[in-house]
Amino acid sequence: MAKHNVDISANGEATVKVKAVNSKKRTSQLTWYVFLIPSFLGILLFMVYPIFESLRLSFYQSNGTIETFIGLKNFQTVLTSGPFWNSVWNTFYIGIFQIIITIPLGFIFASLINSTARGKNFFKVIYFLPNVTSIVAAAMIFAFVLHPEMGIVNYVLESVGLPAPKWLSDPSTSKWAVILLAVWHWIGFVIIICLANLQAISPEMYEAAKIDGASGIQQWFFITIPNMAGTFAFLLITGWIGALQRFNEVYVLGGPNGSPARSIQTMGAFIYERGFTGFEFGVASAATYIMFMIILVFTFLNLKISKMKL
Template sequence: MILKKLGMSNKNVVGYLFLLPLILGVLTFSLYPIIEAFRISLYHHNGVRGVWAGLSNYDFILHDSTFWRALRNTFAMGLMGLGIGLPLSFIVASLVNSIVRPGMSMLFKAIYFLPNVTSTIAASIVFMLLFYPTEKGIANSVLDVFGMEPLGWMSDPRYAQISVILMDTWHGLGYSVLIWLAGLQSISRDLYEAAEVDGARKLQQWLYITIPSMKPVIFFMVVMGTINAFKRFGDVFVIGGPDGNPGGALFTLMLYVYRYGFYTFDFGKAAAASYIIFIIILLFTLLNFTAFKNKD
């Protein structure tokens, strides 16, 4: 009787029971933390007890120059990451997709995906050795061969951000290539055959068939890339520490949240900063929706 009132038939009970652990997990580990974080953001909270603060935490953050510096660094690194990583991975995916022999295609997929298997911490340490800040580093040794002066790849604020982006591009290239490949292989071959009949060259087919057909995948990659850019923490923490050194060039929004949450134990400001970041990501996502929206 109760099942019928809920609109559930007896034969579907087993299915709902299988879903129940997942639903409880989402409620416990996703929905509840979101609600609790918003509640804490309205308090001066040390993790144990709090005093009502209203919107003062949000007001403090929005008037904090350190927050805006972290936002500028995060935005600059995210823009560089999208500008370098997405076109590069798309070109690589297009080249892999053009390979006729299945064995060679699988080999290149595995090669490009291997860096993605390593952890962010391990990749950061490897690149710290690669970009060793003296002339003994591998990167500076290569520059020396061409008669160029050594660079402070991760010790000079002018080069630190681009060094991290190069590392991040290498580390995440394989994942992006696989996503692009999934989209490329869903494009009908009939379109290319019709273009060949009309005399279109390979480059013209790529520009006028491949890229327009990949619009939904491009949207997905831009949105996920934006979200990952605002979530940047592990690599900059390993390389630059909690202060985002050198010179605060690697100080991102997640380091800002980390500093208040686990250095000063001001969980109210950390939670408020997290919600501000959430709003920023939401605005960028809506902007992407508008930019990629189909028009009649």
């Protein structure tokens, strides 16, 4: 009987200990959830609410204080606007050339860095520095460097007897000024991503190719490039998303209307101009959702193309 009582007492103490441990775990978990509340509130306030408020405004004529429900008229206004389609053209023009220049060039630089025996970390830092530079500061520097009269680029071109473009003062060359800035700023990211994937390719594949008599160029074309397909797909998708949302650099270089002659105004700048310059928040909200749909469609197409290549 005494032994039975001892067993009951031991089981009771064990149960109490288990309950205490579980209580501590719940308290610990609750503490972590409490720390997540500020972030959760920030997401609701600065991301979720603006998304739905922008959707609501797209059906209203609004100047920020007075609102009138007008249905789909804002979408009609955007889709029949010449400046909007001009901004779409500028966005795609700059984005396409940025991507087709930066990804192949970044891959070549990454391959060269990967083949060097020394100084890899040095080259990584040098090439990645533009990417961590503020795009606003970089745009201001480019505006000075590409100045038609005081810029160093035109000074060098004239020194060697080449014609000096007007760059940001001429609609025919202003887009290429933005493209040069975009390539310079993004190429470091491309190099780092490509380099990481290059170093993940198994050396045994190259050793087997050497045994079969494959040259370095053949190894690059038949081993390196096929193994980089996933990386190219990732860079293509992220590059398109970033290009379609381009705003900061074109705003610094050409203002909200993309001077000269709206030649560098992108979709993001068009939205800013209509919303915060013209105080047509309904039109700007409608343009935002049209831009979102364009980004969604192109992301979907890129994913499909990437899967076909893979």
